Amino acid sequence: MTKKALFAISSLGLGHATRTLPIIKKYLEKGFKIDIVSFGNALNYLKNDLKENVNFYEFEDYPALERGDGISYYYFLIQDTLKTHSLIKKEQDFIESLQGKNNYDFIFSDGRYGSYSKKTKCYILSHQLSFDIPKFFGFSQKFMDNYNKKVFQKFDMLFIPDYEDKKDNLAGKLSHPDRIGEVNHCYIGILSSFFDAEKKQSDEIDFLVTVSGYLTERKDFFISEIKNNLKKMPGKKVFILGNTKEFKEEKHGEDLQIYSFLSGEKRNEIFLKSKNIVSRAGYTTIMDLIELDKKAILYPTPNQTEQEYLAEYLSKKNIFLVGKDASDIKNLVNFKQTKNIFKTKTKDALEKILKIINL
The missing domain is CATH 3.40.50.2000 (Glycogen Phosphorylase B;)
Incomplete structure (x- = not known):
């Protein structure tokens, strides 16, 4: 019997789509039937890359959260946060309906907080476990971090695309919050769609x-x-x-x-x-x-x-x-960057994911 998986991918930047592509392609290689939920630019990008190999669903994404200037910035932030909360509830209902209809073996979310079901294994990918709150809203840091923690606890596993080392990592405090031990998690290292590209090219x-x-x-x-x-x-x-x-x-x-x-x-x-x-x-x-x-x-x-x-x-x-x-x-042009800090790359991250979601 063909195994099935649902990938729910945020459209707040194309990065969610590009970094999830290697995972999707690995499960396609394993013979899975793949469905994808996304929106806007990310949905268009995925359709262009994957074409007829998967089935697509469109579902509205969260507002951008960080827009406007001065006072309007804070007005939009409050307005968009409330809208996001409402959309997450609608998204959860939509995902449950898809699960009831298609009986997925697992659901994988990248940046979509409502994309989980109690009826199957669910995983979420995120590097932003703690938000860098604007100073004006600094008082809400603990509340937001606790909110994030409660969301991640709804999933069977949180995959963190960063390095576990508290010194040599890419996202600093965003991916290494103090209370990370309260969430079932795995630091997988980086995820990039370039992992299988031929690295030796001329600098044209x-x-x-x-x-x-x-x-x-x-x-x-x-x-x-x-x-x-x-x-x-x-x-x-x-x-x-x-x-x-x-x-x-x-x-x-x-x-x-x-x-x-x-x-x-x-x-x-x-x-x-x-x-x-x-x-x-x-x-x-x-x-x-x-x-x-x-x-x-x-x-x-x-x-x-x-x-x-x-x-x-x-x-x-x-x-x-x-x-x-x-x-x-x-x-x-003359910048001499520090290199070779990070030894493991996308290939290692994919191996970790495939070992945990081993169906």
């Missing part, structure tokens, strides 16, 4: 700019500023904009190429051929950079406290540069 691209975050405010301005600064620098440049609705490719002269998005082998090829990478500080992008052993300058999305923390944390370890202004890109 001098600068790769990748912008795939879910917050679109200031995105066009950010891209324009980066583009204007790169024009002053020699070499070939490639932009990947993370817009998955429609594939577009533009060529501007001999040294500038722009893609709306890339997936599969073409995405692998572009990343592998790039000397220097310019990116937002999304956690999955960070894992990709570690997998490929690439140097990069990270520009955290304004007001996204997780990215601001990660960029600062990793720049202090001299793993990546952090950019304050588009002109900081010039510092990347």
Whole structure:
């Protein structure tokens, strides 16, 4: 009898989709029938990569949480937090209905807190076990951490895509909260869709700019500023904009190429051929950079406290540069990063997951 699994994947950034792909593909290789619940850009990306091999369901995702400026930022934060709580309840009902209809052997969630069922084994993937709360809401830190803990306890296992070592890790306090022992968990190390790519490639691209975050405010301005600064620098440049609705490719002269998005082998090829990478500080992008052993300058999305923390944390370890202004890109050329801190990569993480979800 064919085994079945449901993957529920957050659309708050393409990273949830790209980092879960290696897991999905492993279970497809094992002969599982796979269903996927997702939304927006992430759903489009997964459909493009997996095509007819899986069955897809669309379900609304949570609001972005971190948008607006000044007073409006806090207004939206409260409003969106309440909406998120309501959506999680609806999501849980939807997942239970799918479980009742399809009788999955397991459910795997990446960033979707309501994607579990009491009728089967359920697993969740998350590096953000503790939120980096804005100072204005600092009083709510313990409440939010306790809320997270209670959510994770609804799952049979929490997979943490980071290293267990409290010193040599990628997410710092976000993935190593004090009360982690109260949740059934496993630190698996990094997860990257580049794990099976041929690493030896010639460095034909001098600068790769990748912008795939879910917050679109200031995105066009950010891209324009980066583009204007790169024009002053020699070499070939490639932009990947993370817009998955429609594939577009533009060529501007001999040294500038722009893609709306890339997936599969073409995405692998572009990343592998790039000397220097310019990116937002999304956690999955960070894992990709570690997998490929690439140097990069990270520009955290304004007001996204997780990215601001990660960029600062990793720049202090001299793993990546952090950019304050588009002109900081010039510092990347001669940057000597600290390498070879992390010995285990995605292959090891997949082995851990397959050993635990051994069906």
